[in-house]
Amino acid sequence: MAVHERDEEKESPSLRTCFEYLDQTSRSFSSVIKELHPELLVPVALFYLILRGLDTIEDDMTIPLEKKDPLLRGFYKITEQEGWTFDGNGPDEKDRGLLVHFNAVIEEFLKVKPVYREIIKDITQKMGNGMADYANNAEHNANGVNTIKDYDLYCHYVAGLVGNGLTRLFVESGLANVALLDRPSLQESMGLFLQKTNIIRDIKEDFDDKRRFWPKEIWSKYVTNFEDLFKPEHLDAALNCSSEMVLNSLTHADECLFYLAGIKEQSVFNFAAIPQSMAIATLEKVFRNPQILKKNVKITKGSACAIMTESTQNLKLVCEVFRRFTRKIHKRNTPRDPNFLKISIACGKVSTIAFGALSSHLKTSRRSNNSSNRYSLLRTRKPLYWKRRTNPHPKRQRKSKKMHR
Ligand code: MG
Numbered sequence: 241m242a243v244h245e246r247d248e249e250k251e252s253p254s255l256r257t258c259f260e261y262l263d264q265t266s267r268s269f270s271s272v273i274k275e276l277h278p279e280l281l282v283p284v285a286l287f288y289l290i291l292r293g294l295d296t297i298e299d300d301m302t303i304p305l306e307k308k309d310p311l312l313r314g315f316y317k318i319t320e321q322e323g324w325t326f327d328g329n330g331p332d333e334k335d336r337g338l339l340v341h342f343n344a345v346i347e348e349f350l351k352v353k354p355v356y357r358e359i360i361k362d363i364t365q366k367m368g369n370g371m372a373d374y375a376n377n378a379e380h381n382a383n384g385v386n387t388i389k390d391y392d393l394y395c396h397y398v399a400g401l402v403g404n405g406l407t408r409l410f411v412e413s414g415l416a417n418v419a420l421l422d423r424p425s426l427q428e429s430m431g432l433f434l435q436k437t438n439i440i441r442d443i444k445e446d447f448d449d450k451r452r453f454w455p456k457e458i459w460s461k462y463v464t465n466f467e468d469l470f471k472p473e474h475l476d477a478a479l480n481c482s483s484e485m486v487l488n489s490l491t492h493a494d495e496c497l498f499y500l501a502g503i504k505e506q507s508v509f510n511f512a513a514i515p516q517s518m519a520i521a522t523l524e525k526v527f528r529n530p531q532i533l534k535k536n537v538k539i540t541k542g543s544a545c546a547i548m549t550e551s552t553q554n555l556k557l558v559c560e561v562f563r564r565f566t567r568k569i570h571k572r573n574t575p576r577d578p579n580f581l582k583i584s585i586a587c588g589k590v591s592t593i594a595f596g597a598l599s600s601h602l603k604t605s606r607r608s609n610n611s612s613n614r615y616s617l618l619r620t621r622k623p624l625y626w627k628r629r630t631n632p633h634p635k636r637q638r639k640s641k642k643m644h645r
Pocket of ligand 1: 298
């Protein structure tokens with residue numbers, strides 16, 4: 241059931257166009273965005289479309305660099321250029337229609353509150369510059385990502401920045417704890433955990449498209465040439481390499497749980513939690529799975545639905561999801577893997593944090609139902625978002641209504 245529902249009657253034709261493009265361009269985010277609190281619904285939907293537009297320019301190898309570079313760097317200004325459209329994408333670019341009708345996005349963006357607009361423009365500018373730097377980097381284009389540091393930086397531009405922008409929107413709207421602003425590493429982890437997990441899952445697809453995101457610093461420990469990862473005679477090495485990639489991603493999981501503790505409102509919680517839960521499930525699915533070297537491996541529809549339900553309740557259930565999948569990774573971990581010990585420790589860490597949050601939750605809810613407990617993952621005040629989705633206490637309900645104004 242939707243937490244908040246869109247009121248389509250009141251929407252202008254251009255806003256309806258924007259939502260149509262949201263459905264078309266986002267397979268995983270469109271439903272959670274559309275259920276967001278009314279204060280953030282349109283800003284977040286437009287933020288998504290603007291970044292999708294930027295990415296459609298970045299991904300298109302038919303656009304010459306001298307044309308692409310200024311478009312990427314200046315895209316934040318384009319978001320406020322009334323009537324701007326772009327039909328310079330190649331015919332095969334899947335989201336080219338969005339840019340052909342980008343005037344609708346701009347029209348709606350100009351109606352958004354200036355504070356939200358500044359945040360979105362700031363992230364668009366930083367991401368556009370980062371993408372342009374990579375597009376100009378011949379080394380990167382020929383050989384892919386080199387060091388683990390480069391890998392983190394690339395993921396920062398395409399995902400970490402989104403975590404920062406969304407956090408600022410959540411806090412500005414009063415729907416998340418201000419303390420999140422002082423924790424850039426938590427914001428970064430929210431983006432990197434998703435991005436890195438997708439990079440592991442998409443290895444074969446990216447390789448076929450001649451893109452390499454697994455850093456050389458990691459794969460070169462296992463194989464001499466990147467393409468060896470896909471050869472049957474190097475299967476063991478490839479699996480060990482993939483488990484180091486999983487380990488690298490898993491190190492962000494604990495910070496994602498800390499982050500989620502700072503969200504105060506149900507629809508924002510769902511929006512942030514669902515992709516993270518899907519990511520931990522995907523990470524378990526790809527762990528030491530030889531199939532990833534042959535095709536795009538996906539979690540089943542049934543599993544995705546179950547995770548969706550669990551992640552739209554409260555932090556306690558999300559912690560349970562994280563524990564469940566971490567335990568499964570732990571079980572499949574093998575002493576033959578050179579990363580065995582590190583993976584074991586990383587799993588233990590996530591499990592302990594998730595369990596700590598759980599037992600603390602149970603203890604405090606047994607002791608009393610008021611907000612006097614001192615426990616908080618953020619170590620500030622108790623996250624308002626611990627309890628059930630429907631709050632039976634009228635006192636607290638009044639408080640949360642005030643926050644939404
Ligand atoms: Mg891209």
